[in-house]
Amino acid sequence: MRDLQQHSARPHQTRLREVTMTTPTISTTRLASRASELKGSVIDASTALLASQTHDIVRFAMGAPNDELIPTEDFGRILGTAAEGRFGYGASEGEADLVDQIVRYQASRGIETSPERIVVTTGGMQGLDIAFKMLVDPGDGVIVECPTYTNGIGTALSYQASVIEAPMDENGLVVEALPDLVENFGKTPKAIYTIPNFQNPSGTTMSRERRELLLELAEKWDAYIVDDDPYGALRFEGDEVPGFLELSPGNPRVIQVRTFSKTLAPGLRVGWMELDPSLRDIAVNAKPAMDTCTSVPMQKVVSDYLAEGKLDEHIDWLRSIYRERKEAMTQALAERFGDDILSTDPDGGFFLWIDLQGKYSGIDTEELFPLALRHGVAYIPGPAFTDSGSQRHSLRLCFATSSPERIREGVERLGTALDEFAEQRRGTL
Template sequence: MNAEVLPWAARTKGLVGSIIDSSTSLLQRQTHDIVSFAMGSPAAEAVPSEDFSEIYSSVLANNGAGVFAYGATEGETALRDELLAYLETTPERTSAERLLITSGGMQGLDLAGKLFVDPGDLVIVEAPTYTNGSATLLAYGADIVEAPIDDDGLIVETLPELVQKAGRRPKAIYVIPNFQNPTGTAMSLKRRLLLLALAREWRSIIIDDDPYGMLRFDGRHIPGFRELGGGDPLVFSVRTFSKILAPGLRVGWVDADPAIVEKLIDAKQTMDTCTNVPNQLLSAEFLRRGGLEPHLDRLRREYQKRMRAMQTSLENHFSGVATWTHPQGGFFLWLTFGDNVDTSKLFDVAVQNGVAFIPGRAFSVTGQFGNALRLCFASQTPERTELGISRLAEALKAL
């Protein structure tokens, strides 16, 4: 049957695949050595796999076949209790009625779209921004307006003019405030406070996507929207263990107003009933044993070292040719060339040359940033980083 005659739902026109996720399949098909700066994934050696193996055995021994039963939609009690206890030691302390365990951070974003975005609703996003985040909003029919960023994050001062031009208030504002994906920049406190004020004026939901906030390795803590908002129902906070433990766990959480959480439970029950129970129990036991904070300390030290190694390599190979951001945490930095370089074309040459990245256009719904690219410094050792950056320089010369 010709696919054109299938009875597609209207929303399929808004479905956009992920260039980032697709790159994983592309790279797996390659047979030569590739230094990959593409995926935003923790280093393989940074995952506490030996601890996980021992904890899984313990969880199975203590819970038996119950490990593989359905779980409560809001999350396993063991994980909720341990997560609440850990958050009590951080600026993001919260309460049980505000908490929903999700299948990774992506489900949190999907739930935000499901609850707050109708077809045609205006949604403001950063430009550039996380591909899968904007794609999720598009899937719910959002009319996306891109707002610029600089070294202090989203330029919130531009939003009133964008809203005036659009002729309507935004239903939601999607931001990654800490060590933004893809640029690595962090929004200043002044701009966070201004964004809160504008959201209250417009009655707009702030979709606060913060996978990297616990990975600050330099500079001072900047209070987040959860902290600044004081429980404001307009702040919808999405968090995940993917960047701080392992992405394959697919365990995250949403912190939101209790009235929102009630609706989230209803919505999640039509999606997957419950988050993976064995992985919730694994995460709970890891927290119970006090493993998270020492693990985070190790990650911060290691990722700082890797970021500095990438900065050094870029100075050696791209000084005077490109500019780049200087993150104080997280996974990424953003490399920008002159207008004469098309990084989508560079990508093909680079993969042949043994190095991979994500081209800049992937991070804009309007195809901006054709002369830029994202590099993940977290996933490679300093030695592999130097090899990869040197290969990137050779690819640029070949292009």
């Protein structure tokens, strides 16, 4: 109190300087133990890094639909008229008309649901946060895919989960490996976090057999499956694989996290959870302490867009664009790299995953990154998708945001960076 009075008697500039100079460092012992578990996101940091670059860069890093693929005119029209009078607070569980549209949308995709099973969320991220908030006590085990969407596991870590990384192959999570991992961990997990369709970052899809086995294991372990599926609607090739709730209708162990971020636009921040009514009430209780409610005008934008019947057509259009872009990327990679990389070949979504091999084997993709950026191409290095820092010789490429010509250009630039890095490495041996 005395200090404050003294300061307030001094000229403003001195005060500012003094305050700045005497600001005490925060003692970490006074922070909650969970503070050290709050990890920043390398994935999100790449957006800021790229924004600060002034040269031409082919952006294979972030996974978001780019502006020309977002129906901004429709959104603007709806926001300008239909959302009038909708700028107040709304119900925690979501606006009734959006919930109704979600039920219809799911039914159109052959998925039976009902309003009692739905909570509107502020993007998929909030669905994950609510799911792990409900499930995780400090030290509880959560099985996660390796590699995985680390922002997702960041929510579990923030509730002090112990993550158990499980391997992936071309059929998604290697579910057969889980019993041994659980035995080593020493107790059964509370949850298994999976991205079953066109996984971020690998692009792979979990096979039906593995989904069935995972349902069995969840039952045996009394665990929940946190099924995070932002990309499932964006299948452009191959046959649908039935979802967990189609294989096991009404199974209360399945918590579905969904979002309109990839099918419509991430800036809307509108998603939803679909879960057993008993859990849904808990999720609704968790939400007001986080954000009171999801933005009401943005919910209106989505519900009216759906009510106008435009989403199916929009998704069909996206699928055709993403198919073309994925083909451009796999073809360019095959031509440029041959057997010196191993690439996944996804049937949908945004991403493919590359393991460096042959003349590039052993190259660390984090070390390569600055050189790639200098050559005008951005990707996300493999370790950004792990808790352990593994996957050092792998990287994620997003094919969804660039035209086929830019994709070919970006792959060429990646090749130049890899060749130069390999050359320099040879020089230092």
